[in-house]
Amino acid sequence: MNKESVIIIENVTKRFPVGEGEFTALKNINLQFKRGEFTGLVGPSGSGKTTLLNIIGSLDSPTEGKAIVLGKNISDLSHQESALLRNKHIGFIFQVYNLLPVYTVFENVEFALLLQDYSKEERKKMVMEALEWVGLAGMADKKPDKLSGGEGQRVAIARAMVKRPEIVIADEPSANLDAANTHAILKTMKQLNEELGTTFLFSTHDEKVMGYLERIIHLRDGAVEEDEIIEANIINR
Amino acid sequence: MIQFLLKGILRDKSRSLLPITVVSIGVALTVMLSAYMEGAFGDMIDQNARFETGHVKVMTQAYAENKEQLPNDLAILGVDELTESLRSDFPQMEWVNRIKFGGLIDVPDENGETKGQGPAAGIALDLFGANSREAQRLNIESSLVTGTMPTKKGEALIGHDFSEKLNVKIGDEVTFFGTTMNSSMTFQNFIVSGTIRFGAASMDRGALIVDISDAQHMLDMEDASGELLGFSKLNVYDDDQTQEMAAQFNAKHTKDDDEFSPIMLPLREQNNLGPMLDYSNMMSGIFIFIFVFAMSIVLWNTGLLGGLRRYQEFGIRLALGEAKGQIYRSLLMEAVLIGIIGSIVGTAIGLAVAYYLQVVGIDISGYMDNSTMLMPSVLRAKVTPGLFFIGFIPGLLAMVFGNMLSGIGIYKRETARLFKELEV
Ligand SMILES: Nc1ncnc2c1ncn2[C@@H]1O[C@H](COP(=O)(O)OP(=O)(O)OP(=O)(O)O)[C@@H](O)[C@H]1O
Ligand SMILES: [Mg+2]
Numbered sequence: 281m282n283k284e285s286v287i288i289i290e291n292v293t294k295r296f297p298v299g300e301g302e303f304t305a306l307k308n309i310n311l312q313f314k315r316g317e318f319t320g321l322v323g324p325s326g327s328g329k330t331t332l333l334n335i336i337g338s339l340d341s342p343t344e345g346k347a348i349v350l351g352k353n354i355s356d357l358s359h360q361e362s363a364l365l366r367n368k369h370i371g372f373i374f375q376v377y378n379l380l381p382v383y384t385v386f387e388n389v390e391f392a393l394l395l396q397d398y399s400k401e402e403r404k405k406m407v408m409e410a411l412e413w414v415g416l417a418g419m420a421d422k423k424p425d426k427l428s429g430g431e432g433q434r435v436a437i438a439r440a441m442v443k444r445p446e447i448v449i450a451d452e453p454s455a456n457l458d459a460a461n462t463h464a465i466l467k468t469m470k471q472l473n474e475e476l477g478t479t480f481l482f483s484t485h486d487e488k489v490m491g492y493l494e495r496i497i498h499l500r501d502g503a504v505e506e507d508e509i510i511e512a513n514i515i516n517r
Numbered sequence: 518m519i520q521f522l523l524k525g526i527l528r529d530k531s532r533s534l535l536p537i538t539v540v541s542i543g544v545a546l547t548v549m550l551s552a553y554m555e556g557a558f559g560d561m562i563d564q565n566a567r568f569e570t571g572h573v574k575v576m577t578q579a580y581a582e583n584k585e586q587l588p589n590d591l592a593i594l595g596v597d598e599l600t601e602s603l604r605s606d607f608p609q610m611e612w613v614n615r616i617k618f619g620g621l622i623d624v625p626d627e628n629g630e631t632k633g634q635g636p637a638a639g640i641a642l643d644l645f646g647a648n649s650r651e652a653q654r655l656n657i658e659s660s661l662v663t664g665t666m667p668t669k670k671g672e673a674l675i676g677h678d679f680s681e682k683l684n685v686k687i688g689d690e691v692t693f694f695g696t697t698m699n700s701s702m703t704f705q706n707f708i709v710s711g712t713i714r715f716g717a718a719s720m721d722r723g724a725l726i727v728d729i730s731d732a733q734h735m736l737d738m739e740d741a742s743g744e745l746l747g748f749s750k751l752n753v754y755d756d757d758q759t760q761e762m763a764a765q766f767n768a769k770h771t772k773d774d775d776e777f778s779p780i781m782l783p784l785r786e787q788n789n790l791g792p793m794l795d796y797s798n799m800m801s802g803i804f805i806f807i808f809v810f811a812m813s814i815v816l817w818n819t820g821l822l823g824g825l826r827r828y829q830e831f832g833i834r835l836a837l838g839e840a841k842g843q844i845y846r847s848l849l850m851e852a853v854l855i856g857i858i859g860s861i862v863g864t865a866i867g868l869a870v871a872y873y874l875q876v877v878g879i880d881i882s883g884y885m886d887n888s889t890m891l892m893p894s895v896l897r898a899k900v901t902p903g904l905f906f907i908g909f910i911p912g913l914l915a916m917v918f919g920n921m922l923s924g925i926g927i928y929k930r931e932t933a934r935l936f937k938e939l940e941v
Contacts, residue, residue: 339835360840367838378833382528387521392837394518439837 286446286479287313287336291345294331294502305331307502308345313481315446318473318513320482320490323499329483330451332499336481337370337449338362350446367395371440371478373450379424379435385411386420389439396443410442411435414468430461437465441472447479454486466492474515522851526858531826532851535819537859540916543812544863544908545870549898551801551907552871556899558797562790566754567654568720570787571746572610573759575603575766579776580743587617589698589736589743593779596742603747607762611750613651614742616641616732620695622675622725624683633683637693639725641732645669654748657713657726663687664711670731673707676724677714685709693725697737705735745779756794759783801907808911809918816919820852824923831927845924852920853913860912867908874898 294306305328313319321329334340335347338354339362347354350369357365366372371392379388389407398406411417414434424432433453440448450469454462470492473480482489490496494513498506526533566572576584580591593599596614603612618639626632643649644667652658658666662677664687675691685691689709697703707727715721733739747762749755766781785791831844839847878897 337836359842363835363838363840363843365838366836370838372836374836378829380525380830380833382525383521387524391521391834394521395838395843 283314283316285312286315286350287311287481288348289332289336289345290348292332292335292342292347293344294328294335294340295343305502306335306342309502309504311497311504311507313479315479316473316477317495318470318480318493319495319497320484320493321497321499322484322490323505325485327499328502329499331502333449333451333481333483336447337372338365368443369446371443371445371448373433373436373440373448373453375452375455379427379432379439381424383424384420385416385422385424385427385435388424388435389442392439392442406442407438410438413441413472414438414465428461429456430458430464433457433461433465434468437468437472441476441478444476445478447481450480450482452483452485454484454489459488462486462488518847519850519854522847523854526851526854532823533855533858536816536823536852536855536916536919537862539812539815539819540856540859540912541863541866543808543915544860544912545867547801547804547808547911548864548867548904548908549870549874550804552867552898552900552904553874554797554800554804555901555904556871556875556897558793558800559899560897562754562784562793562797564717565788565790566748566784567656568715568717570782570784570790571613571744572749572754573747573763573781573783574787575599575745575747575779575781576743577777578771578780581780581782582776587619587743589616589618589738590700591777592616592698592738592741592743593745594741594777596745597740599779600745603745603766606766607747609750610747610762611650613643613649613746613748614729614744615651615746616729616736616738616743618695618732618736618743620693622679622723623692623694624685625690625692635679635683636723637695637725638723639693639695639727639732641727641729644726644728645730655726656715660713660715662712662714664709667710667726667728670728671706671708672710672727673731674711674713674724674726675709676721677712678721679723680709680712685712687711693735695736697735698741699737701737703735703737705731707731747781754784756783756785760785801903805907805911809914812911812915813918813922816915817922818919820920820923821926824848824926841927845927848920848924848927849917852916856913856916857909859916860909863912864905864908868900868904871898871900871904875900 289309289311292306292309293304295302295304309332321332323329331340335342335354336349338349338357341355349365352365354362380391383391386407389410390403393403393406408417408420411420414437416431416434416438419427419431427435453465457465466489469480472478482493484490492513494510496508496510497504498508575593577591577593580588583591600612600614618641620637620639621634622637623634624632642651644652652666657674667673675685687709690706691709692704692706694704713724713726733741760783763781763783770778771780772778785794834844875898
């Protein structure tokens with residue numbers, strides 16, 4: 281099936297100023313991601329996974345080259361425009377689930393919708409639906425500190441998914457989870473990927489996560505070492 | 518969104534408690550001190566008006582220039598006519614004559630020999646007039662330590678301390694020695710009807726209070742008076758109104774080439790009370806400025822600490838699609854909410870304390886023994902309507918200002934750096 285590319289990375293280089301000199305974190309990367317991919321960036325620590333995900337998530341911009349996300353060149357966006365892009369189209373899941381501790385599970389998920397013009401009823405419906413996707417509808421009124429690590433990460437998935445973004449970026453989402461929880465959240469994400477057609481982009485060291493990926497991009501020292509399609513994991517759609 | 522912020526503030530004690538406490542304390546102090554100043558200055562000005570300056574005072578120009586010397590030889594002549602014309606020109610004021618005079622009080626023993634002497638600081642005023650409020654104005658009745666008010670000519674009140682020192686009893690006779698308006702010697706016997714203590718040191722030293730008719734008689738001042746005081750019938754000093762009145766009077770009566778022509782001075786132009794009036798108006802402004810400044814610095818730093826703690830939250834919110842500007846604005850919105858809460862709490866505390874001071878006061882008479890300034894010996898606060906919102910100025914300003922400064926950190930940081938805080 282010939283699907284459009286939602287993310288196009290062209291000759292992207294990222295350098296960080298370090299002391300007097302510079303450190304090159306990404307070296308001339310060329311990649312394309314199609315709608316509905318379930319792909320992971322894999323590589324040793326410091327290989328540039330987070331740096332690349334941040335650029336795709338419009339939290340950072342390339343030093344050289346172009347990163348085009350959903351038709352927009354990241355380098356050309358103003359603060360507001362990149363915020364809008366994240367707000368409408370990109371969901372983030374972090375290594376630590378990072379819920380706001382003063383708000384309930386429901387409010388944490390709802391927060392993602394507050395920036396858009398949904399009515400209170402619409403928000404409620406969407407939040408409860410997202411919590412059902414991750415199997416936590418019964419915990420809507422709990423505070424984050426009452427949740428286990430796995431539950432917290434599921435809330436974070438609900439928060440990333442509630443606005444039905446086109447792209448979800450998950451930076452080492454299983455780093456703090458045990459095996460059972462890792463499998464549980466990956467199954468959930470895989471299912472959402474299939475049902476909603478959301479593009480998922482991971483970074484991971486985790487073998488268990490790799491077991492679900494349809495495509496694995498190996499990074500080393502800021503360069504693409506190998507771009508591997510895992511046919512076995514691709515479900516015919 | 519505001520609802521969300523408010524929930525956050527109320528649930529996160531560490532975010533709200535310290536700033537609310539700081540704002541409350543600052544606001545409470547502002548309110549208290551303003552009330553205190555209002556009360557202290559108000560009392561001071563009121564006392565001065567009642568004892569010394571009136572709301573306006575008419576003297577001859579020459580008298581006005583030398584009034585510390587109590588120069589009764591420069592007194593106003595034909596004062597009855599002038600008083601009448603003032604009553605008809607300015608009916609909103611009550612006009613009264615007073616004579617201040619200096620001399621000696623001599624206390625004789627049973628043989629008529631001098632037992633003791635002391636300087637006299639005499640005040641003569643209308644004690645017997647049916648409608649006179651002079652005794653009341655000077656708080657004479659409540660300042661009596663022993664005896665009663667003079668009820669007829671030839672009776673006088675003397676300072677209580679003086680009477681104790683020279684062992685003068687009620688009903689004893691004392692003799693006043695002094696000079697008349699025409700600079701000849703005069704003496705007059707008075708029966709002591711009572712002793713008095715005002716509680717203001719400068720008033721109590723050598724106090725001798727007699728009726729104005731007695732003074733006019735003994736000082737050869739028939740139809741003359743050193744001072745002609747005007748008091749607003751509403752008993753409030755209106756700075757603008759009195760200045761206008763003085764200008765009007767002076768244009769009509771004051772002549773440059775006649776130093777015996779009368780001049781009217783508003784309270785502001787007497788006893789250096791002008792700077793005091795301005796000062797009292799300025800004080801609240803100064804307090805507000807000081808507190809805004811000091812509190813801003815404290816809140817800036819608490820904001821910085823709180824902000825550091827919240828970089829994680831900001832990172833999440835950036836990821837969820839808030840722009841930095843939106844986060845910054847929401848911080849300021851939080852600051853406004855906290856500022857309002859703190860101002861309400863602080864104003865309530867400040868008003869409560871001010872009210873206590875208004876009712877009870879602080880007795881400072883112990884510090885005032887040697888003061889020559891006419892000052893009330895119990896300082897009191899005064900609760901005025903302005904106090905209900907004066908605290909909101911520093912409360913809100915400081916909070917918003919402090920957070921504006923600390924929030925700049927969000928802008929300074931790269932989005933990706935804020936975001937990095939999310940990695941553990
Ligand atoms: N803001 C920055 N300033 C300087 N150097 C940076 C910055 N961000 C990242 N780097 C460097 O760039 C390199 C790549 O970092 P990155 O975080 O992308 O690695 P990673 O593959 O995500 O590693 P990990 O698996 O540990 O998360 C690292 O050597 C890091 O030190
Ligand atoms: Mg990383």
